[in-house]
Amino acid sequence: MSVYDDKPWLALYQQGKPHGITPEFANVVDMFAATVATRPNADAVRYFDGRITARELDELSDAFAAGLADTGFVRGDRVAIYAQNVPQFVIAQLGTWKAGGIAVSVNPMNRARELDLILRDSGASVLVCLEGLYRDVAADVVPGTDVRTVITTSELEHQTRCDKRVFSGVERIDCAGTVDMATLIDRFRGTATPKVQLDPDDVALLTYTSGTTGPPKGAMTTHRNVVFNAQTYRDWIGVGPDDVLLGAAPLFHITGLIAHIALSLLTGAPLVLMYRFDPEVTIETIRDERVTFAAGSITVFIALMNAPNAERSALASLTKVYSGGAPIPPSTVRAFQDMFGHYIYNVYGLTETTSPSHAVPVGADAPVDPTSGALSVGVPVFDTVVRVVGDDGRDLPPGEVGELVTSGPQVVPGYWNKPEETAKALPGGALHTGDVGYMDSDGWFYLVDRKKDQINAGGYKVWPREVEDVLYEHDAVREAAVVGVPDDYRGETVKAFVSLRPGRSADPDELIAFCKERMAAYKYPRQIEVRDELPKTVTGKLLRRELRG
Structure with missing residues (x-):
């Protein structure tokens, strides 16, 4: 049986016909506004024992936007967010969009040289960061950049549990010369600001590539890109307002930005955050919050299997499990299913494809290539066309190995201030991924490896x-x-x-x-x-x- 047999839109893909989904919103702000209108009192974010409803998130992000405007921030300016998985990340990102700005995601593991590169490359005028990151890293970097306002915050905000396993050594820090985020929001809460009209092709995010093959580049992720792939996650997997989303992936990463933040803003499903990943705490959180959906790298699920409190009953609610970002060994999928009773669905994408370009359909087990033992990464998602091309640029038939070239509404238009890199990687708008793989005769795709590896x-x-x-x-x-x-x-x-x-x-x-x-x-x-x-x-x-x- 082919994977396409009971999936009409997949059959259309196999025949080379359109099979898209219609974007429901022009931008992410309008997308969230629809959720607030329908579910104002539902939890939007859960953070240990803290709760933020959709209405409260709307008010907090409004106040943040008003605070930005008071600093002289204008449409198109950039806000760099340098933080772990805390509610303030979501508030700042949403508030940046409401102010007409572009959110720049910064890896909280970055040190001075890496932070300096991103701040200089993006030209960010505002930096939002955790107090400890400001003291240890950013304080020495900011003076040489375009940043004119630093907003600091503590990971201890929005909760009172202060679990020592997660917050060991964390304390509040007085950051002289910066603006405290809580104080800023209190000052501007209830302040009305003019609505900024955002177009689908306006840049929403600068998402920097991981730098595994070279210096990071800022992918210009548009509002259209974000809305489309938020809907892709929702419609492909069947995520709705009754689901509970686990924030296992870092929020700065494209998986966290789309499969966590954007998916929550679209569906109204609460996003559960845990500051930073700890296997024992994560298992307890899944159990206590009755989490239903999780997306993360396979190392997350390996860590859960090896945690001392790994019990089948604790993960009983977790029925929608997706993994991407790193190769998934078939043996690990089997082991996880044996231990917890849940199948890990493969999903594949890049920063430049705004997360998913391929995924395993719900209810289907990904086949394993009998020759290499590789697990399939699935089939192209909605309205996405993927070609396998040889070194001469010609399309290759099923079974032959070549570079994957992806086209679709989730593909970014280019790299920030890097026209030559854009022309090289995205000629004609099609992304040359640098990943090598093939498609079998049933339409399943397999990754072989990175070309450079x-x-x-x-x-x-x-x-x-x-x-x-x-x-x-x-x-x-x-x-x-x-x-x-x-x-x-x-x-x-x-x-x-x-x-x-x-x-x-x-x-x-x-x-x-x-x-x-x-x-x-x-x-x-x-x-x-x-x-x-x-x-x-x-x-x-x-x-x-x-x-x-």
Whole structure:
């Protein structure tokens, strides 16, 4: 049976016909206004024991917008948000849009050099950041940038529980020369400001690429992009106001921005935030809040399986589980389903596709490629056309491996102030993803790897992903990353880095032998290094470039 058989719009995709969804709103502000009108007293954000209703979120973000206007902020100005998963992130982002501005998402793990790069590149005039981040990082960076107003806030706001597992070492800090966010909002609460008309093609977000292959670039994510993919999540998965969304992904990341914030603003489903990810706290939160939907990297779900309080009953409500941002080993999907009873649906997208371009349809199990063992990333979502092209730019038939080139309403128009990079990556508006994969005869897509990560071992091509998937089949392996390293004989050879599950052991020779039994002679790793932890981005994407040395 084909995946398209009982999905009429997917059948249209297979036939090359339109299968889109109609954007219901011109911008994200109007999208949220519709939710406030229909569900004013419903929770919009939950933060430990704190609750913010849709009406309160509307009022708080109105006040923030009025405060921005008082500083001289005008349409098109940028606000950089440098914070963890706290309610103030949502308030500032929504308030920035209401003021006609562009929200710039900053990774809270960024240090001075990285923050300086983003502030300079974006030209942000306002910085919103946690007090600790201002003291430790931003205070020394801001003077050399265009930032003229710094608004600080504490992660202890909007809740009283102060769980020591999450807030250990956190204290309120007096940040001289900055504006306290709570004070600003109290001052302007109830102040009426003129509504700024936002068009679908106005930039809503500057979402910076993760920098796994080079310096970060600011993807210009439009209101049209955000609205479209918020609706994609809602309609593809079936998320509604009775759902409860877990904020497991960092809010600065495109998954957090769309699958958490935008989806909540659209549907009225409450967004549950936890400051930063802790496996034990997350399991308790899912249980207590009766969370139904979660999206995050596969490392999140691996961590949940390895948490000491991992019990099947605690995750009983979690019926809609999606993972993307990093390859998903089929063995992990099976293990999670065995432990908790829930299938992890694969979703694939990039910063430049505003999160999903592909997803596994609800009710379908993603097939596994019998040759490579790779789990399918699904099929293209609504109104999205994905071509597989060869090095000569020509389309390849099903089964042949090439670069994925994506077109659709979720594809960003370009990179901020980088016309040459835009022309290179988005010729004619189609995104050349840099990801290599193929489509099978039933329309399922599979990722092979990043083009730049391919290993050339004595003339033989090895994709790290395939080796990693084999390593994940070993019951002691928790995480695996494979890179090419110099070799006197082969030019380049395969090296793997692994971390092990708690309480398990395996030495390099054992793991090499395990791979050798399951792979062609040129593919299995000649070197394996066991580490306590592997380097990764805050979203859980393993950083192979840091392992190459």
